[in-house]
Amino acid sequence: MSITFTLDPAVDPALRDGVLDLWTDVSNAGGAVGFVGPVDRETVRPELLRHLAAMAEGRHRLLVGRDAAGEVAATAFFSFNAHRLQKHWVWLYTVMVHPRHQGRGYGRDLLAAAADAARGFDGIEAIRLSCRGGLGLENFYGSCGYKEVGRIPDAIRVAPGDDRDDVIMLLPLR
Numbered sequence: 365m366s367i368t369f370t371l372d373p374a375v376d377p378a379l380r381d382g383v384l385d386l387w388t389d390v391s392n393a394g395g396a397v398g399f400v401g402p403v404d405r406e407t408v409r410p411e412l413l414r415h416l417a418a419m420a421e422g423r424h425r426l427l428v429g430r431d432a433a434g435e436v437a438a439t440a441f442f443s444f445n446a447h448r449l450q451k452h453w454v455w456l457y458t459v460m461v462h463p464r465h466q467g468r469g470y471g472r473d474l475l476a477a478a479a480d481a482a483r484g485f486d487g488i489e490a491i492r493l494s495c496r497g498g499l500g501l502e503n504f505y506g507s508c509g510y511k512e513v514g515r516i517p518d519a520i521r522v523a524p525g526d527d528r529d530d531v532i533m534l535l536p537l538r
């Protein structure tokens with residue numbers, strides 16, 4: 365089994381439903397992708413629609429991974445900066461691999477594909493992302509070449525009394 369990555373896939377109902385199912389399943393398995401489970405598809409849908417609208421306006425781009433059956437199995441969204449002084453780097457959001465595929469190296473493949481894609485973006489010199497502390501994600505990103513460059517203590521409240529650091533990771537591309 366392997367994952368095939370596509371940058372800027374055609375946005376059709378199958379793609380929308382696939383990303384929605386992936387995002388919902390990952391959140392309900394404890395993933396740190398903007399929600400705290402349990403969530404249903406209708407909770408996630410408005411967030412996905414915001415990404416899709418931003419893609420239509422050219423502010424975001426999507427890297428999608430599909431498994432051998434053609435199902436959406438992994439995603440990462442790129443977000444470009446509007447600020448004129450920050451156009452030389454890009455944000456990466458919603459990095460996720462479906463729980464049934466995790467732990468087999470696909471997360472690392474996804475980040476390698478994201479770095480390759482970003483190297484092809486005009487004028488982009490680095491990828492920045494932020495991740496929720498307390499889950500070991502810094503180690504995952506570290507194993508993919510990212511460096512921790514900042515940490516905002518207790519900036520993410522996953523539940524009353526359970527605040528997590530917002531960890532900022534950076535991958536220079538040149």
Ligand SMILES: CC(C)(COP(=O)(O)OP(=O)(O)OC[C@H]1O[C@@H](n2cnc3c(N)ncnc32)[C@H](O)[C@@H]1OP(=O)(O)O)[C@@H](O)C(=O)NCCC(=O)NCCS
Pocket residue numbers: 390394395396397458459460461462465466467468469470471472473494495496499500501503504507
């Ligand atoms: C984080 C995630 C994308 C990693 O994908 P994956 O396919 O499971 O990861 P890989 O199999 O490529 O693992 C690569 C390495 O990172 C490590 N790793 C993976 N997930 C990890 C985690 N959550 N914490 C610490 N280390 C992790 C693996 O052990 C492996 O290290 P090794 O080669 O030394 O054994 C995936 O687990 C996921 O989707 N998690 C839920 C969503 C999420 O929290 N995303 C992060 C948003 S900031």
